[in-house]
Amino acid sequence: MDTGTHIVMGAAICGLTLADPVVASDSVTMTAVFIGVVSGSLIPDIDTVLKLRNNAVYIRNHRGITHSIPAVLLWPLVLSILLSFLVPNAAFFHVWAWTFLAVFVHVFVDIFNAYGTQALRPFSDKWVAIGVINTFDPIIFALHIAALSAWMFGAEPVLTFVILYVVIFLYYLLRFALKAAVKHAVQVTIPDAEEIFIAPTMYFFQWRVAASNKECHFVGRAYGRSVNIYDRFERESMPKSPYIDAAMEDRNIQAFVSFSPIYRWSVSHVGDLYEVRLIDLRYRSKDYYPFVAVAHINNEMEVVNSYTGWIFSEDKLLKKLNFVPNS
Incomplete structure (x- = not known):
């Protein structure tokens, strides 16, 4: 997801932490937990600094090792240790547990984008990219803003954010159903397609489509269940040279x-x-x-x-x- 969405997700998890009696009753621990959660919601994307080196390094490594299984375990520990010095007397285990949740949620939601992550490293270098949610999804972002606003104006935070994530869970199920319908429409349009790539856009009913059969590449868009093919390219092997x-x-x-x-x-x-x-x-x-x-x-x-x-x-x-x- 984009940085803005990760920030609002971190803020929402801060609201959920108040379900923890230790966090809710201890202002010192609450402060450390809130800092840990917001930091944990952002730190896997620290590899964005690779852009300063060059695009090749960035493309090869962004959402790679920083989103891997070891990293998901390491980031919360590092942040919790740092916070134990910055915010003394905070309950270490509670800081670590909620920070771990924030890091895990960051990596977990990224796998639903078309870009994906190497979340299975070191067991597999395969990119896990489910492709049902756009990098910036205005509906998910707006739902978070609405829930955070309700909290700011006095709504009970735990209940508010539980409802938020139930709604988002149902939204994800709907996106899976929509993608399946688009894939079926592409298969009807190009019956002999060997490869089909479907990626979401910012618009709810619009999807990018790229597909290949033995002879051609096809590029288009799906609007609901209607597939429009805009370009067709002959599929040729690269010449020897x-x-x-x-x-x-x-x-x-x-x-x-x-x-x-x-x-x-x-x-x-x-x-x-x-x-x-x-x-x-x-x-x-x-x-x-x-x-x-x-x-x-x-x-x-x-x-x-x-x-x-x-x-x-x-x-x-x-x-x-x-x-x-x-x-």
């Missing part, structure tokens, strides 16, 4: 391939350079495919420049590649 071999060894290209399960490729000449471009088909937006990986290779089979990430215009892509076209 030393230029392509050199590109596939580049870290940006490798990061893209490790993350994207369905993409098409293109090769072209850009000035004196050979360009290999990979285009993720899952994120079509206004006739544009913004998530790409590009490598430029010279005649010595060296990668001169490369990039992977989100780009919404060719001019910006050229700037990212530090490429100046010949005049």
Whole structure:
């Protein structure tokens, strides 16, 4: 989920902590628990700082080890130990238990996005991405804001947030049902589809669709149970070429391939350079495919420049590649 949603979820868990008699009756413990819960709701995303290094490292590692089983166990312990120094005399076990819940909830809700997490590490490096909830879901966010507002104006917090999460649980079940209906509609539209990728959007009834059969890739959107296919690309194997071999060894290209399960490729000449471009088909937006990986290779089979990430215009892509076209 996005940072804002993780924050409001942490605030909601703070309300639930008041069901614990020790937290409710001890202001010192309450302070430590509230700090631990809010921190625990955010700390798995500390790997966002990897963006400062480069996109390849970020794409390969975001929601990776920081969302793994060891991390879920380690974060609450680290935060609880730190809080034992910052807030002396707080009940350590209660601080740890509620902080653990906050960290667990953060990682748990992230697996329902299309991006997913490597939550099963170290047992599996597979990305767990169920794809029923958008990274920012306005309904989930609004429900949290409504519940937090009710608490602020005097509603009993424990009951308020129990009701909130019962409603959200039912909402998740509804999203699963909607995705199943969309998948069935895609199978009717493309009966021989071998791979189907369905991702939610911010809009309740709209879903991104990408599918492949033996011959083609199909890209479209589902509106309710109606599937509209916007683009169709022939499915071809990448040709054998030393230029392509050199590109596939580049870290940006490798990061893209490790993350994207369905993409098409293109090769072209850009000035004196050979360009290999990979285009993720899952994120079509206004006739544009913004998530790409590009490598430029010279005649010595060296990668001169490369990039992977989100780009919404060719001019910006050229700037990212530090490429100046010949005049």
